[in-house]
Amino acid sequence: MTVTAITSPDDSRSIKRELTRSLRRRKLQAFVLVAPLLLFILFMFIYPIGGMLLRSVYSPDFARAMPATVAAIAEWPGSGTPPETVWAGVARDMLALQQRNEAGPVAAALNVEMSGARSLVLKTARNAGKLTAPYREAMVTLDPMWNDARIWQAIKRLSSPVTPRFYLAAVDMKVDEAGSIVSQPEDRQIYRSLFLRTLLISGVVTLCCLILGYPVAHLLANLPLRISNILMIFVLLPFWTSLLVRTTAWIVLLQKQGVVNSLLVWSHVLTDETRAELIFNRTGTILAMTHILLPFMILPLYSVMKTVSPVYMKAARSLGANQFVAFTKVYVPQTFAGVAAGCLLVFILAVGYYITPALVGGESGTLISNMIAYHIQKSLNWGLAAALGAILLTAILALYWTFNRLTKIDIIGLG
Amino acid sequence: MALPAYVDRWERIWHWVYLTFCALVFLFLFLLLPVLVVVPLSFNAEPYFSFTEGMLTLDPAAYSLRWYRDILQNGMADPTQLFSGWSWIGDAWANSQWIHAAKNSIVIAIGATILSTLLGTVAALGLSQSILPGRRLIMALLISPMIVPIIVTSTSLYFLFSEIGLANTYLGLIVAHAILGTPFVVITVTATLSGFDRSLIRAGQSLGASPLVVFQRVIMPLILPGILSGALFAFGTSFDEVVAVIFLADYDQRTIPRQMWSGLREQISPTILAVATILVAMSILLLTVVELLRRRSERLRGLTA
Amino acid sequence: MEQGRSIVHFVNVGKTYDGERLIVDDLSLEIARGEFLTLLGPSGSGKTTTLMMLAGFETPTRGQILLNGQEINRLAPHRRGIGMVFQNYALFPHMTVAENLAFPLNVRALGKAEVEARVIRALDLVKLGGFAARRPAQLSGGQQQRIAVARALIFEPELVLMDEPLGALDKQLREGMQYEIRELHQRLGVTIVYVTHDQAEALTMSDRIAVFDQGKIQQLASPTELYEKPRTSFVANFVGDNNLMAAEVDTLRSDHLCSVVLEGGAKVIAVATDELMPGQKVMLSVRPERLRLDPDAGAGTSSRLKGVIEEIVYLGDHMRIFVRTANQVRFLIKAANKEPHHGLTKGGMLTFGWSAQDCRALPV
Ligand SMILES: Nc1ncnc2c1ncn2[C@@H]1O[C@H](COP(=O)(O)OP(=O)(O)OP(=O)(O)O)[C@@H](O)[C@H]1O
Numbered sequence A: 001m002t003v004t005a006i007t008s009p010d011d012s013r014s015i016k017r018e019l020t021r022s023l024r025r026r027k028l029q030a031f032v033l034v035a036p037l038l039l040f041i042l043f044m045f046i047y048p049i050g051g052m053l054l055r056s057v058y059s060p061d062f063a064r065a066m067p068a069t070v071a072a073i074a075e076w077p078g079s080g081t082p083p084e085t086v087w088a089g090v091a092r093d094m095l096a097l098q099q100r101n102e103a104g105p106v107a108a109a110l111n112v113e114m115s116g117a118r119s120l121v122l123k124t125a126r127n128a129g130k131l132t133a134p135y136r137e138a139m140v141t142l143d144p145m146w147n148d149a150r151i152w153q154a155i156k157r158l159s160s161p162v163t164p165r166f167y168l169a170a171v172d173m174k175v176d177e178a179g180s181i182v183s184q185p186e187d188r189q190i191y192r193s194l195f196l197r198t199l200l201i202s203g204v205v206t207l208c209c210l211i212l213g214y215p216v217a218h219l220l221a222n223l224p225l226r227i228s229n230i231l232m233i234f235v236l237l238p239f240w241t242s243l244l245v246r247t248t249a250w251i252v253l254l255q256k257q258g259v260v261n262s263l264l265v266w267s268h269v270l271t272d273e274t275r276a277e278l279i280f281n282r283t284g285t286i287l288a289m290t291h292i293l294l295p296f297m298i299l300p301l302y303s304v305m306k307t308v309s310p311v312y313m314k315a316a317r318s319l320g321a322n323q324f325v326a327f328t329k330v331y332v333p334q335t336f337a338g339v340a341a342g343c344l345l346v347f348i349l350a351v352g353y354y355i356t357p358a359l360v361g362g363e364s365g366t367l368i369s370n371m372i373a374y375h376i377q378k379s380l381n382w383g384l385a386a387a388l389g390a391i392l393l394t395a396i397l398a399l400y401w402t403f404n405r406l407t408k409i410d411i412i413g414l415g
Numbered sequence B: 001m002a003l004p005a006y007v008d009r010w011e012r013i014w015h016w017v018y019l020t021f022c023a024l025v026f027l028f029l030f031l032l033l034p035v036l037v038v039v040p041l042s043f044n045a046e047p048y049f050s051f052t053e054g055m056l057t058l059d060p061a062a063y064s065l066r067w068y069r070d071i072l073q074n075g076m077a078d079p080t081q082l083f084s085g086w087s088w089i090g091d092a093w094a095n096s097q098w099i100h101a102a103k104n105s106i107v108i109a110i111g112a113t114i115l116s117t118l119l120g121t122v123a124a125l126g127l128s129q130s131i132l133p134g135r136r137l138i139m140a141l142l143i144s145p146m147i148v149p150i151i152v153t154s155t156s157l158y159f160l161f162s163e164i165g166l167a168n169t170y171l172g173l174i175v176a177h178a179i180l181g182t183p184f185v186v187i188t189v190t191a192t193l194s195g196f197d198r199s200l201i202r203a204g205q206s207l208g209a210s211p212l213v214v215f216q217r218v219i220m221p222l223i224l225p226g227i228l229s230g231a232l233f234a235f236g237t238s239f240d241e242v243v244a245v246i247f248l249a250d251y252d253q254r255t256i257p258r259q260m261w262s263g264l265r266e267q268i269s270p271t272i273l274a275v276a277t278i279l280v281a282m283s284i285l286l287l288t289v290v291e292l293l294r295r296r297s298e299r300l301r302g303l304t305a
Numbered sequence C: 001m002e003q004g005r006s007i008v009h010f011v012n013v014g015k016t017y018d019g020e021r022l023i024v025d026d027l028s029l030e031i032a033r034g035e036f037l038t039l040l041g042p043s044g045s046g047k048t049t050t051l052m053m054l055a056g057f058e059t060p061t062r063g064q065i066l067l068n069g070q071e072i073n074r075l076a077p078h079r080r081g082i083g084m085v086f087q088n089y090a091l092f093p094h095m096t097v098a099e100n101l102a103f104p105l106n107v108r109a110l111g112k113a114e115v116e117a118r119v120i121r122a123l124d125l126v127k128l129g130g131f132a133a134r135r136p137a138q139l140s141g142g143q144q145q146r147i148a149v150a151r152a153l154i155f156e157p158e159l160v161l162m163d164e165p166l167g168a169l170d171k172q173l174r175e176g177m178q179y180e181i182r183e184l185h186q187r188l189g190v191t192i193v194y195v196t197h198d199q200a201e202a203l204t205m206s207d208r209i210a211v212f213d214q215g216k217i218q219q220l221a222s223p224t225e226l227y228e229k230p231r232t233s234f235v236a237n238f239v240g241d242n243n244l245m246a247a248e249v250d251t252l253r254s255d256h257l258c259s260v261v262l263e264g265g266a267k268v269i270a271v272a273t274d275e276l277m278p279g280q281k282v283m284l285s286v287r288p289e290r291l292r293l294d295p296d297a298g299a300g301t302s303s304r305l306k307g308v309i310e311e312i313v314y315l316g317d318h319m320r321i322f323v324r325t326a327n328q329v330r331f332l333i334k335a336a337n338k339e340p341h342h343g344l345t346k347g348g349m350l351t352f353g354w355s356a357q358d359c360r361a362l363p364v
């Protein structure tokens, strides 16, 4: 065999160039294959999420609806009531809004900042045609509330399109009349306790799944393959059964006229009048979510347990450990990766859960997702919904990222 | 698992506690709930959600198919005509709410499955090449729809679709469900490809086959089970999805889960149980298919005899 | 062997997994205190099963196992106090080396200071002093092996079982470790039951070897006896190289010798091993190094054969010569490289012979 040596520097350079070129071609080929899906995900998924996140800090709607006011109020330093130009701007904008029949959103936005502002705005808009200069007197005559400095400060806050107020609201804080950031009064605090409740319920669900799932996964991993394959189908069956079907099953079981209550009445544990509240509360949410998320715990546990050789248990016993010590000191630590993966998966899914809490959660069992939906669909406070969503998303991504750092396992490989 | 002869009493008791516990979890959580409760109650003759005396004593009169009939009748122009003559078929096809929902579910799920399978498979072919720059990042991006809470995804799409006119359209829903389904396709196909012996490609080429022929005759048959199970996952995801539908569809695009959702929120009638029973039967069928595919793929790869 | 000296006693032990096939068949075996006993046999012959029954991971289907005179059939493994080295070491991957070593001491609730002292001593014993804080995955195969041995010895069991402990090591490491295990055995005086299917390993390490085949002990003897005086053709063939010839007993002689007829009709004198009967089919066995190339030179050659040289393999210190006789029996001859063997060429004829004392007639 002969080997042609690369002699001249020219040769070596051209060979290197060849190499880079072919490498680049192969990279490009691989990238072209990935590109369609990547673009699809970027434009249809990442971009809209970015857009939504933007809504949590950027809200130009008010400024767009009230251009004259916004232009005028920029001059006003913010103490007392503003000069006549601002009043005139408000009157002009109100008239325009009334003509386009668009006073509603402005009234709603201002009402969030200061209660009672809704009726003030709607009333002023209705009467905007009758207002004449000097606008200050005219408007105060129409409604003395215009004389309140706080309403003007609220208008000034809203007129800036970039705002921290949604995030502040999402953690039960606000900018007070003096312009400093304070907590909402106790009776108006909702979100902090909602976040806490979401974390708490998710934690309980995760724990329940672990307690139920660990022995089952252990059994599956140690049974002969023929039997465990059949049992595995039972684990996967709910996985493949519609979420709504499973939630329905829980409603059927647990509601006041449901199977469990009827059984208890029939066996004289309860009477017809004292049927227990088993669902449409926190208990219902926890029960149903545990059931629904259990497969997500069992599958990673199972796949890790499968790799733990039974010889370690034997070794532990030959070294003098009894069954219990061998299990806790030798077996369980080797399944920690699976425990971590399962818990993370269940927790992440639980934190973002919507359907089940909405159907069986009642008052006390709703989670943060349900509140986001409420603000999107009912209260139309999209900025706040976006802020809540951003916090939820950040929390989940942070959790996922730490997990990936800490362990090297792929929770996605569910198979 | 037989117990060795030497175990002492506590270990024996503990072992039985453990087995009983597992048996209970299986019975109650995996079997009893979906099947043993929903299925028989769907044949209830009464509009109740609990077992009547008659059902418990197996009185045939306590069972009926009325809720299955109701699936067809609900929304029909003339429900009394069901099963008499032929004209009711057209009526049900056009007006029955559940049939309307079923048609939507199938159209949307098939559309989403095709879209996500195509995009996902092609992407997986690229992703499986270690030379791809930024592979981990790209993979993380493509998988992210699984991790982002569905409420965030749905609301984001709601805003985007309202702007670009995809809200309340079939295409919008297909796109949304395809986004949710692609991670499954990407994962299953990359998993199949990672177990794929690359030297088979070289072998094929050395035997004189062109790259296209190698793809058709060597790669495709081996990764097909992976693609199919990814596609099934995508189909299942779309068929079961309700949050995106709530935000992105109005009545015209209502799917079965969406219809069940309103049923559960408004007035619960046992019709939902009848629908649920049909869905359980379908999911058993789907699961069997997936299991058979999995076995076939393992056999092809020589993992089992 | 008198009663007091034996530590383990298998009494007619039988084991079946499926109720049909006996994996261990009527095994009776006494193991002396302090001895190094090796179970040697081909794959699937029941060695591991025997060891597992002794360790307590399998229960005998019938018969008894006595440890220090007590029946232990129903004693849990962790109460037996038997150390064990597993084939792939079974070092707990989530514990450091020191934690692995401390494990058997901690489950015995020894004091902290005592545990630390013993761990240090054990590490020194296997010459891995600086490795206490490492994880098993950070050790080489040979190092893991030593830790596994140290872990099995650290709680000072009287009896240590080793199931092919060197199976995963390369040849050179194996030989080093064989020596070290042997030395530990002599130093500590523990009883070791060792499983291997490598006959060279068994010969170099053991006090006694039990040759297993199909669940039965074929022969239990010291390495020398096993090599020099195999009792069955299986043993003769499994331990060391051998030349086997089918034959039939012709007449028995008084001096433990007999005359047999080879298949070709030639008559040969051989050592009669068991009580043989005239007319019985036997296998004649001659070790290749006992075959002489120059049968006429020395005295004592009692039989000779002629054949065609098929192959000559030169191995430095000796040569292996393959010869095929007229009735198609293939012989292997090992000739020491002492003097030049001229005239040996492939295809040439060769006459060779052996002394009657080196040829054993084994029952088939
Ligand atoms: N748990 C079991 N269930 C059923 N059969 C078994 C089991 N363990 C071993 N066997 C069978 O028992 C026979 C003897 O096995 P054993 O492990 O004792 O052999 P061995 O002599 O150790 O072989 P090797 O040298 O290959 O380790 C084999 O045929 C094996 O298939």
Ligand SMILES: [Mg+2]
Binding pocket: C047, C048, C049, C163
């Ligand atoms: Mg073995």
